[in-house]
Amino acid sequence: MLHPKYSWKSLQSDEGKAKLLSEQLNISPLVASLLMTRGISDLNEGKRFLYGTLADIHDPFLLHGMKEAVARIKAAVDNGERILIYGDYDADGVSSTALMVHLMRRLGADFDYYIPHRSKEGYGLHIHALEQFHKNGFTLVVTVDTGISAVEQIEYANQVGMDVIVTDHHEPPAVLPNAFSLINPKLPYCTYPFKGLAGVGVAYKLALALLGEDTPLEWTELAALGTIADLMPLTGENRLIVTYGLKSMAHSAFPGMTALLGVAGCTKDEVTSTNVAFGLAPRINASGRMSHATRAVSLLTSTSVEEAESIANELDILNKERQLLVEDIANEALIQLESKEQAGNLPDVIVVAGEGWNVGVVGIVASKILERYYRPTIVLGINPETGDCKGSARSIPGFDIYEALTHCSDLMDHYGGHPAAAGMSLSREQLINFEQRLNEFASGKLEPEHFIPTLLTDLECPLQEITLPVIEQLEELAPFGMGNTCPRLLIRGVKLLECRQMGKEGKHLKLLVSQNGKTVEAVAFGKGELAPILASESVLDLVAEAGINEWNGARKPQLLIQDLCVSHVQVFDYRGSRYPATKLDELREKLVSISACSLGTMAIVSDNGADALMGIDLKQTAHWVYDYSAGVKPMNEIATSEGSAAVKTLFVLGLPESSNMWSKMIGKFGSLERVFLLHPKQREDHEVVQAPSREQFKGVYALLRKHGYQPIQQDELVKAMMGRTGLSRRMLDLTLDVFEELGFIIRTSRIITLNETPSKQPLESSSRYIELGMLAEMEQMLLHGGVPQITKWMLDQMQGAS
Template sequence: MLQSKYQWKLSSCDAEASRRLEQQLGIPPLLASLLVTRGIKHPEEASRFMDQSLLDQHDPYQMSGVKEAVPRIRQAVESGERILIYGDYDADGVSSTALMIELMRRLKASYEFYIPHRSKEGYGLHNHALKQAHENGISLIITVDTGISAVEQISYASELGIDVIVTDHHEPPLKLPEAYALINPKLPYCPYPFKGLAGVGVAYKLASALLGEDTPDAWLELVALGTIADLMPLIDENRVLVRKGLKQMTESSFPGMSALLHIAGWNPGEVSATNVAFGLAPRINAAGRMSHAFEALDVLTATHMEAAEAAAEKLDLLNRERQQLVDDIVREAFERIEAIEAVGPVPNVLVVAGEGWNVGVVGIVASKILERYYRPTLVLGINSATGECKGSARSIPGFDIYEALTHCDELLDHYGGHPAAAGMSLHVSHLEEFEQRLNDFSQAILKPEHFIPSLQAELECRLGEITLPVIEQLAQLEPFGMGNPSPRLLLREAELLDYRQMGKDSKHLKLTIRQDGNVMEAVAFGKGEIYTLLSPEARVNLVVEAGINEWNGRRKPQLFIQDISIPDLQVFDYRDPLDPGMKIEELCSKMLNISYCSAGSLAVVSTRRADLLSIGHLPGISAWVYDKERGIYPGSAESEWDEAVTVKTLFVMELPESPDIWNKMLSGFANLERVFLLHPRSSVEVIEAPSRERFKQVYVFLRKYVGPDGCSEEQVIVNIMSRLGITRRMVYFILDIFTELDFVSRTEGRIMVNPEPSKRPLESAQSYQALGLLAEMEQILLYEEVPQITEWITCQLQGVS
């Protein structure tokens, strides 16, 4: 058994609407059902969604502020005014700035640009930058991806005689700045039909209003980059813009884009949203986090490949430094949280702060902590010289982190954000009270169900439905991303044929699965740790995304695993190990480093205390001894009775003396998920299933061999063993049964045959029945293969539950 990391939720599908799409559009049932689950039920709507040539871009002049901005920019260009482009330091802001630079170059305008430093200045317009702009002769500022909340700063710019045109996509505040023009589709009075544009998308609409049909298609590469990086929904107009931009990237007009793609490991061919999200965006963002966003802007605005490649290499180096820095802070943060775990429960809201932590990466760190602990997380860097703490928060569904910060606003110097993510600053002297206030606030909101992450699957299907032609047709739903995710499919009861770790440090996993005779490979990125918890022929449930594996000119379907579960008990065969204790220690050292296994969930059981001496000292594993009367009892001082119910993984070092003891053990470990068999086989004397013929042979021998005065029991046993080929252990069981039935009597080492035995049948003896059960248990646990053992133990568990 392997618990899924997420709670799976399956979308409902209107079967009739799906059949209608399938029949009228001639598309596979899987594709038709996916469209319906996404709310696309009518054939005309589905055709338009799949064939994006049928979708038109919205008229930029529908966006409020554009009609005022266009003539003002033209006037500035024609009269030679100096224009400042004011951007932001994230990938959307850098893309927006680069696009506006392209526009200024095309217009032959007199311009300069400015992006604030992330940690030294922070987000938004700053008066010192506006003052410098005035001194440089700037008379017009065009903001990109920023400015909608800059009421005081834009008022200051007006005092300096500078007109400001704001292009932004963030939520507008109640009080708006008095700018020359405000261009933001989210303005309450703006009639623009699509509200989900990225900052670069808004900048592009302004550019296209200025240039009309002469707007270069190449600029859509920048739109695609910023839109994907800023996690904007890939629906409506964004879907059109990004799809065209990705197509342009395959033969990019930007030397810097090509250089970044190659350094990120892209092979010539189609560029996907995934290439951008995981290859380009982190490198663009690394500049603002680790140095200055100008480093990223240098890449996107480079005009020669040599300069672009050099700039891209700098970004790649910054990104690697960023990754190492994040790893270091995450490790330190985990150590602090684990110290809290050691003395009590983890709080509802995690607040972790450290001196010298780079505030440019604390948001990434918060995301990684949330992924592991799944609770609202705030990570702050402390400036030891000033005592100022700057941080980022990431939250879970159901807990509005912006509302929580508002509850603590008197402790904060600044804060902002939305329900899922936020930023804040405060003095270190307020940090302890801040954490307490957040957790007090959470008590009335967060319930146990909030701490269970969920994963949405759109459709349950069989492996045979995921064919190469179907996956190729799923491409009509691209680009995939926020608001238009890659389809997630639920597969149940697939047989695990093969599995292996792969990649650096064995971080990833490759499975081969079979269902209904269809075989397919599945890759699980970042799940290499669960290799130890997989067993051959296990039946697995998977939530997957489907893709195509291309290698040496061959194309075949491939699955990408999002989550995995094994619903049934698993048995692992390590019987007859050379050193059971060493093998258990090896397995435990791996398992206790797996997020799926926790200290207290592992136990070892044996018939002898001596076997447990080398095991009981291992941290995180309890030791137990079989007992005839009680089944099991703690075998070391560190083990407690109430720990039995927490045990999910059991290591069996020795078989018990009877099935009854085995069943008592199973009832004690009521929540078992997996059993590792490490008991010896070769040293165990065989016992046979009871046979009337075998018992008759022994009885005939006894009557012939044992005289009226009896005989040495040891001598009788040796003779039975040699003449009838029965093991000593089996002879003892037979003699015990004969004794119970009064066929023989045994006293002081001698055995006598009763000349007039009772006529009781063999089956009436309790020891005869016990022998049958014991023989069955040992036959299965000693000699059968894993599937038969698993089935038997599962039946036993059902019997004792």
């Protein structure tokens, strides 16, 4: 058994409407159904989604403040004023700044740009920077991806005679700055139809307003990069902008973009939203996180191939350094949380802070902690000299972290962001109050269901339907990203044929699964730890994305697994191990590192013999032995204290003397998820029982009658019969047990006497005869059966026990 990481919920589609949409758009019913699950139900919406062009995007002048901004910028260019572009240090801010640089070059403006240092200055406009540029004669400031909450800073600019045009997309605060123009689709009085623009999206709209049809198509590349990196929804006009941007990237006119694709290992045929998100965006972000974001702006605005390649390599190195730094800080943060987790005191909103933590990567660390604990998470870096804390927040659906921070606004020096992610700064002295206030706010917002991550599935289908033509149809819905995820397919009841770890340190899984004769390869990234608890021949349910694996000119379907589960007890076959104690230690070591397992849920079951336990450390693992009356009984303190209900992983080191013991044991361990068979492949006495037959019993009884009615020692009798019947000593002993129960013989102190006047009784009326059959079945199964047969047999037993 393996529990899924997520709660799976299926999106619903109206089959009748989907069929009509399929006919109207001349698309497959499958694609039509997927459009329906994305909220697209009529012909015009479907056309815009599938076949929209840049001509379909909204008029930029619908954005409040755009008309005034355009007039002011044109006046500044005409009058030779110095214009400052003020950006942000993340990939959205860098893309926005780069796009504005290209715009100002196209306008022939006298300009410069400024991005604050992430760790030294922090997010947003800073008066000291505005003061410096004012001294240098700058009279107009155009912000990109920032500025909507810069009330004091813009008031300063007004006082010294600098006009400020704010282009932003972050949540507007209650008090807005008194800027010359505010352009933000989220302003409460802005009637712009699409609210999901990234910061670079708003900057692109400003470029369109200034240049109209003369706006270069390649600028959509910058807009696509920032939109994808900032996790904006790939719906509406974002979808159109990103679609054109990705197409343009494949033959980019920007040396920097080409160089960036090169270091990320993307070929022209591989420019997808996924590759941008995981290849390009992290390297752009690494500039601001590990050094200064101006290097990334230089990359995206460079006209020199040599310079672009040099900077791209530099950012690639920074990204590798960033990955190592994130791992170190994440480990430190997890150590802080371990004690709370073990004590069951993990708060609803996690707040962790550490001295010297690089504030450039705390957002990534927050994402990693959220992924592990599925709770809103804030990670802060503390300046040990000043006590200033700067951090980032990541949240879960249903909990608006920006709203939560607003509730604590009096404790912070600055904050800003979105419902799902935010940044803040505060004093070290406020950390305890900050965490307490956040959790007080969360107590009125978060319910138990919020802490269960949900995975939405688009449709359920068998493995046979996942063909190359179907996958190509699914790709019609690309580009994929937030708000338009790659279709997730629910596939139930596939058999696991092969499972192996792959990649660095075995972090990923490669599976081979089959169903009704169809076999498909599958990859599960980041799930390598599950390999030891996925048994061959197990039946899996999968949620997966379908892709195409191309190798040496061959193309075949491939599944990218998002989540998986096994709904039955799994059996792992290590029978006949030469050194079972060593194998047991090896298995325990592997399992204890898996989040789904723990030492407290593991147990060993054995017979009373000591040989099987030689060399096995039982100090940390519950030990049980077979028992006639209870099935099993505890043999050490752990087994007694934890109880049988806690056992999920069972190591079988020996077999019981009766099938009744086994059945009771199975019923006792009612929470079993996996069973590891480590017992020998044959009994120590080499004597097996076999399924009883009437002919066998008739033959043995006939020999007894020939012997007569004189008493005889059982051992002597059995020895004499072994050669004549071909039955083992153990089988004959058990046969005599049946005869005794039926009254055919009288046994006293192992002296056998044939009953002269036995009553006629059928063999089937003997409980020992029935038990002998069950014992034979058990031993045949556990000693010689295959894993699928053993699994089915055990499942039947569990159903009977329940």
